[in-house]
Amino acid sequence: MPPAPTLTALAPMEPCSDYDVVRRALEHLTTRFRDQPSTEEVAAAVGLSPSHFNHVFRRWCGLSPKAFLQAVTLDRARGLLRREDANLLDAAYELGLSGPARLHDLFVTHEAMSPGAFKTGGAGLDIRWGVAPSPFGLAVLAATDRGLCGLGFADDEAGVPDARDDLAGRWPAARMIRDDAHVAPYAALAFDPALWSSDRPLRLVLIGADFQVEVWRALLSIPLGRATTYGRLAEELGRPKAARAVGAAVGRNPISFVVPCHRVVGATGALTGYHWGLTRKRAMLGWETAGAGG
DNA sequence: AATTCGGGCTAGG
């Protein structure tokens, strides 16, 4: 029996501590965006010198804070909502795997849970869960023997129980087993899409009602660095009037980030909401657009 | 621009 992994082992890793700075900066900017705070003011607000703040930020997403802000400060994501994306579902399969905006999602395999297992709330199902650092705070991951079935977030260690309960509540009858080592490889793949390949697929298990799984599968076809709206998704699913229902289903996405629910915004470009916090959605969209060179 | 309002659809209790 190996010793239980501890969170202190994660502390020295960069992504989490960087995200803490980024998160506080984004929160400050969001509440004060009307004042157009300068980079210096934001640095002061998070308790760092301007140059240190700049350095941490660049390490986090490769972009200066100022450039990053233009993308997400005002909670408008219009730049990601290109007209030619109007029918992403078709476009995704036509484009295949080539092109600058690589459709990494097609490397992900997914399968719906059998109806029986879903109806019983996961009775008889063993789910291993654990914590790993990520660019967006502490990631809380859950996996069955078929693949990754849950991914949530916590700002710090104190938030881990809530995130765990949030995931566990989706399969109330399943047995939850703490196993950080077991989920570590999933975390490594999930947050480094460059590693995704057909040789090493990231296996996903989507557990939900039919309509929800349909919506989550559709999310997988939204390319990195792009976005769509709840209404567009509804149309693609052949239910043009179901935008709100789509929103509800998107909000229940159990494998956040990997199933990119953060790439869905309101029809006006407003970010609307996010189950794991709007700040985190801002961070993800900015991080991705920066990485996509766009 | 920024709010308000009613219509709309689905999952879950």
Next chain:
DNA sequence: CCTAGCCCGAATT
């Protein structure tokens, strides 16, 4: 049944 939800568009300040 009922209610709530990561909505949307038009109408109204």
